[in-house]
Amino acid sequence: MTKTSFTLQATDGLARTGRIDTPRGTIRTPAFMPVGTAATVKAMMPESVAATGADILLGNTYHLMLRPTAERIDRLGGLHRFMNWDKPILTDSGGFQVMSLADLRKLTEKGVTFKSHIDGSKHELTPERSMDIQRLLGSDIVMCFDECPALPADRDRIAESMRLSMRWAQRSRDAFGDRPGYMLFGIQQGGLEEDLRAESAEALRAIGFDGYAVGGLAVGEGQEAMFGCLEYAPGQLPEDKPRYLMGVGKPDDIVGAVKRGIDMMDCVLPSRSGRTGQAWTRRGQVNIKNARHQDDPRPLDEDCTCPACRNYSRAYLHHVFRAQEMISGMLLTWHNLHYYQELMQGMREAIAAGQFAAFEADFHALRAEGDI
Numbered sequence: 001m002t003k004t005s006f007t008l009q010a011t012d013g014l015a016r017t018g019r020i021d022t023p024r025g026t027i028r029t030p031a032f033m034p035v036g037t038a039a040t041v042k043a044m045m046p047e048s049v050a051a052t053g054a055d056i057l058l059g060n061t062y063h064l065m066l067r068p069t070a071e072r073i074d075r076l077g078g079l080h081r082f083m084n085w086d087k088p089i090l091t092d093s094g095g096f097q098v099m100s101l102a103d104l105r106k107l108t109e110k111g112v113t114f115k116s117h118i119d120g121s122k123h124e125l126t127p128e129r130s131m132d133i134q135r136l137l138g139s140d141i142v143m144c145f146d147e148c149p150a151l152p153a154d155r156d157r158i159a160e161s162m163r164l165s166m167r168w169a170q171r172s173r174d175a176f177g178d179r180p181g182y183m184l185f186g187i188q189q190g191g192l193e194e195d196l197r198a199e200s201a202e203a204l205r206a207i208g209f210d211g212y213a214v215g216g217l218a219v220g221e222g223q224e225a226m227f228g229c230l231e232y233a234p235g236q237l238p239e240d241k242p243r244y245l246m247g248v249g250k251p252d253d254i255v256g257a258v259k260r261g262i263d264m265m266d267c268v269l270p271s272r273s274g275r276t277g278q279a280w281t282r283r284g285q286v287n288i289k290n291a292r293h294q295d296d297p298r299p300l301d302e303d304c305t306c307p308a309c310r311n312y313s314r315a316y317l318h319h320v321f322r323a324q325e326m327i328s329g330m331l332l333t334w335h336n337l338h339y340y341q342e343l344m345q346g347m348r349e350a351i352a353a354g355q356f357a358a359f360e361a362d363f364h365a366l367r368a369e370g371d372i
């Protein structure tokens with residue numbers, strides 16, 4: 001199969017379930033994408049990531065262009081071969097990471113120049129260069145090169161930034177060209193301003209993309225403001241294409257986003273917090289480094305089938321975190337990613353059965369406040 005397609009299979013309220021078909025495999029939506037920033041989902045073997053149920057993972061243009069460079073990965077057969085992951089990969093386009101990680105950034109109409117946070121070397125990213133890097137990586141889903149303003153920002157700054165991103169979206173589309181089997185997603189901007197978000201959605205729709213991301217969120221605005229934006233932003237985007245909310249989030253963020261019509265999400269949280277001893281479970285959060293787990297023979301989550309919950313006690317996990325053993329981050333990252341994928345599967349089934357409201361009620365009823 002050389003084409004790509006998005007098929008909506010069922011809806012329940014604004015929630016949707018479907019599939020994105022690509023030559024490298026099918027992505028079941030709603031989908032959660034583990035983050036594999038530097039060509040690895042930290043502390044996980046690729047086969048373990050697949051075992052958690054992930055259909056797709058995320059890579060980053062910014063990190064890979066700096067090290068080992070997109071040209072080297074291309075010479076070695078592309079990112080899938082390089083990192084031994086043969087399912088779909090979505091790559092972010094670099095603008096957001098430049099603004100959150102690089103030094104000495106200079107933003108012009110052309111693009112962004114910056115110094116590497118790794119070795120201080122000078123680099124430039126433009127829509128054209130970002131498309132070229134993502135092509136060299138072999139990314140199945142390419143993101144437009146955009147600018148994501150830090151919040152809070154005044155309305156004029158948000159409008160100006162959004163309009164720049166829309167001009168960059170056109171340049172990204174033009175530079176991407178015609179690539180059957182590969183998808184290009186536009187990214188909506190506009191901060192928390194409904195009319196600016198509508199203007200951005202119309203600009204993207206006029207250009208035409210294979211999917212549409214809600215960008216500019218999960219940048220410190222908080223869940224209430226994010227959900228407020230999600231009351232209208234997904235509905236401004238084409239209904240027949242995937243809607244991707246970038247950088248989200250905690251389990252309750254994810255359930256709330258799917259409820260409001262989001263199909264895809266990514267977040268460093270399950271892997272990053274797994275490495276620090278923070279476990280996410282259906283009953284809430286467990287900080288395994290807390291002394292009260294020291295003698296607890298129970299698993300993290302009695303109902304979880306992941307290797308950490310099947311084979312180890314809280315006492316063991318507590319011990320290996322205290323002892324700073326490498327297995328600690330491996331086991332908790334595996335558990336967290338497994339839990340996130342179970343959450344997504346549960347929502348896909350609930351939407352297909354017209355039971356999303358009941359699923360959401362159960363989700364919240366089970367979650368205790370604080371450490372369990």
Ligand SMILES: CO[C@@H]1O[C@H](CNc2nc3cc4c(=O)[nH]c(N)nc4cc3[nH]2)[C@H]2OC(C)(C)O[C@@H]12
Nearest residue numbers: 092093096100148215216217218219246247268
């Ligand atoms: C919980 O993780 C922290 O929160 C950020 C995730 N939030 C986020 N919002 C995003 C927006 C955009 C966007 O508008 N455009 C493009 N191209 N990519 C984006 C990527 C994004 N990721 C992570 O980013 C930092 C490093 C700030 O902390 C993490």
